[in-house]
Amino acid sequence: MRRPLSKATILAIVFGIIVLAVIIFNSMGLRQVECEICMELDGRSKCVTVRGENEQTAMQTAKESACSFIASGRTESIRCNGQAPAKVECKHL
Numbered sequence: 001m002r003r004p005l006s007k008a009t010i011l012a013i014v015f016g017i018i019v020l021a022v023i024i025f026n027s028m029g030l031r032q033v034e035c036e037i038c039m040e041l042d043g044r045s046k047c048v049t050v051r052g053e054n055e056q057t058a059m060q061t062a063k064e065s066a067c068s069f070i071a072s073g074r075t076e077s078i079r080c081n082g083q084a085p086a087k088v089e090c091k092h093l
Contacts, residue, residue: 037062038087041080044070047087055090 005013035058038047046069052058067080 032093033058033090034093035059035062035088035090037066037085039063039066039070039080039083040086041067041070041076041083045086046070051093058090059085059088 032051032053033055034049034051035055036047036049037059038045046066048062048066048069050058050062050065052061063085064081066085067077071077071080
């Protein structure tokens with residue numbers, strides 16, 4: 001004969017289901033933006049594609065990432081991040 005579940009067990013199961021539902025809802029409900037940014041510096045270039053919560057975040061992250069590939073040292077990195085991208089393409093997902 002099976003023992004009935006205790007109230008604590010039922011509450012733990014319900015809590016787990018709610019937490020899982022919130023995580024799934026939040027991850028699916030986020031509007032994401034995907035941006036491809038190409039940066040050029042002293043004859044070197046790099047294109048990077050990044051996803052972010054909004055266009056500004058995605059563009060900034062892609063720009064910093066591309067500059068990390070083509071800049072040598074702090075001075076070049078600052079100069080690269082301070083200039084406009086050679087190419088920008090963003091789309092909402």
